[in-house]
Amino acid sequence: MSGVLVIRTPSGLSGDMLLAGLAVMAGQAADIGSVLAATGLPLPHGAVEIRPHALQGISGWQARVRLPHEHAHRHLGDILALIEASRLATPAKAVAARAFTLLAEAEGAVHGCPPGKIAFHEVGALDSILDTCLAAELLVRIAPDRLVCSPLPLCDGTVRCAHGLLPTPAPAVQELLRGVPVCGLASIGETVTPTAIAFLRAAGFVFGDWPEMVIRQTARIYGGRVLPGVPNGALFALGDAVPAPAKHRPHDPAGPDSESS
Template identity: 40%
Template sequence: MRICYFDCFSGISGNMLLGALLDAGLPEALLRAELDKLKLTSWRLEIKPVVKAGLRAVMVKVRAEVEQQRHLADIQTLLEQSELNRVIIRRVLAVFQRLAEAEARVHGTTVEEVHFHEVGAADAIIDIVGAVVGLHHLGINEIVCSPLPMPRGWVRCAHGELPLPAPAVCELLKGIPVQGENLAQELVTPTGAALAVELSRSFGPLPPMFIEQTSYGAGSRERRDRRPNLLRLLIGRRQAVEESQLVEVIETQIDDWNPEFWPHVSARLLAAGALDVSLLPIQMKKGRPGFLLRLLADPAHAIQLKELVLSETSAIGLRFHNMQRMTLPRTVVELETPWGIVRGKKVELPDGSSRIKPEYEDCARLAKKSGGSLQQIHAAALENSNG
């Protein structure tokens, strides 16, 4: 599993991503050969090494001789008539679809009527196709992106002067972690935002991985605060087991809810992706008895689980925060008993030894089916695990 982390400490744009992929080993000759399959005329690609704040990077510029406005259908036709790999075409179209939907919502029109100005020009098409080609060639299976910096100020575009972050960027980044940047300059372009959102599996800190290489793509403008305008890619292999994981802890206190509903609620939470759930008796204000409902969630499932708690209980508010956890490597094994097969969870300990725990649900199922003792079945499975 090859993983790539988009470290957007200075934002992201299409040409910055393409430059970083060239720096990571995407052959220039291969890139040009793939882009020629587009049958797009009147453009040329400039690629050169640069040094920013002492860091070597690659800068890419697309020079288009003729500016052209395009609809989404025009771009789709251009791609469908090309000789590009079908997987690449689908991913490129998905990026442009996101852009079209964002532009339509911002400008109060439909996806079909959206006129792509800056993002429909040849430079954006080359940047997006080139980025998807590069990720495909480098064998990147998974992308994680850092939170994106949001500056202030104004940007000039086809619609005139617009506030930063650009309205289309704000629309694209709904539900995505961002952070304010005290800089009156564009850092995240609509093309960069669309690429990050469409191609990334998740957003957050650097995931557990073995880093194999680091590369940099340079932006075409200098930052006014003199910090390097670079996009960094960290490429490597996922750790087979994530010893350190980021989880979201979600909890609420309730004193006006029927606990008989808990088995139903806990089952729904687990089915919706909760990593763990618990209900603890507590004494609340004014001496009233109540419960603390707590669950652990992968950030990707957190929103759905929060809505589920608010729908299935009497809670009117939730608390949540991120927390690191450590987990041991585990695999599922089959354990033979006189009554049938029981699954077990084999856990590898830090000293290299292991332990196996029979699954309760399997033991209970066999006990009900055979009429045997749950205790006997569990003991037989445990004995088999030791053998």
């Protein structure tokens, strides 16, 4: 495949939503178990399912992840070693490793620690590793030439994490959002997860309006929670860039095609 991949996030984005959207765009939604098995990641069979889902009568897709709860806290080196030992495509390894490095740098900036000393809590859990690594592998299979995402929506509220109850956006999210265009959303709570932001940055998405393109396929992707007053859904679209108009050189009457006198 090739072309332009667009993600529009009117109500936010999570790692699960990225995984579901990229699976549908890659034509791998029904076969996501085989994709996971091919990566060699130490995750159980049946850990993820991409299934049809409807909200307010509008059909779409949703990822369902089933993994055991872990109490272990992984460091960046542990996760990078897991990625390197996998059978992910080499470009997918690079994206996944970059995403977790960005997460470690953000957490390090918040806590005043070197990135390698950070003990991941939520983002070190198996589901975040699954989301990031599988999303990276699927993106490589799609192989788009251009990646575009809408500005990311933010709103006030709170989020509960390993450090307790924090205002949104959480400190690590604030660090990850440096240089990223954002917009306001009339709701409460966390709208964009650290895993999603880190992946978008690691993969090289640019943030802005819809590009000129001819759309080939679209999919509406739903998350696992519904924000008050906001329909939960992101739009993924894959298509072809509209070529720039050809520039015709004006005819030169004195050129080689003109008659000699």
